[in-house]
Amino acid sequence: MSKRPFVIFGIFAIICLVVLPFWALAKQGSSDASPEGTVPVSDRQGLELFQINCGACHTLAAAGTDGIVGPNLDQLLGITAKSATTVKGNETRVYSAITGGVKGRMPKGILRGAQAKAVAKFVADNVQYIPGP
Numbered sequence: 001m002s003k004r005p006f007v008i009f010g011i012f013a014i015i016c017l018v019v020l021p022f023w024a025l026a027k028q029g030s031s032d033a034s035p036e037g038t039v040p041v042s043d044r045q046g047l048e049l050f051q052i053n054c055g056a057c058h059t060l061a062a063a064g065t066d067g068i069v070g071p072n073l074d075q076l077l078g079i080t081a082k083s084a085t086t087v088k089g090n091e092t093r094v095y096s097a098i099t100g101g102v103k104g105r106m107p108k109g110i111l112r113g114a115q116a117k118a119v120a121k122f123v124a125d126n127v128q129y130i131p132g133p
């Protein structure tokens, strides 16, 4: 009996098991256009909550969302130079928007407590601030 079919199968198996996964992983690594890559680990929970609960209505580059029902948060909040004070101010502003709603057009209480805080912190940390002097 010829060994040839086994050799061919072996080569095929190596391509499937080694080459393809390697290629797929290499490709994935090179596409760092994914917004998650630029967000610090401490803000990942806020990022996910934002994508699920806010992204349909708001554009925010750091979350990769492009909702147009509400204001673009990069434009609304990111117009100041980044400093501890502007970040804290934005965190408070976003938190009160989430818990209190905005003019009856944005529903209040979409998130509460720790989740609302995590999203407020994520947004405040990651809007596109103009670099300070």
Ligand code: HEC
Binding pocket: 050, 053, 054, 055, 056, 057, 058, 069, 070, 071, 076, 093, 094, 097, 098, 102, 103, 105, 106, 107, 110, 111, 119, 120, 123
């Ligand atoms: C159903 C759509 C909708 C969803 C969901 C939504 N928003 Fe809004 N949001 C709006 C609208 C509309 C406005 C503008 C209201 C106005 O000024 O008339 C707004 C305004 C805001 C503002 C600006 C408030 C200010 O101080 O000017 C912030 C910040 C904000 N939203 C954050 C969030 C966050 C964070 C979430 C997720 C927890 C969220 N929004 C979910 C529709 C939405």
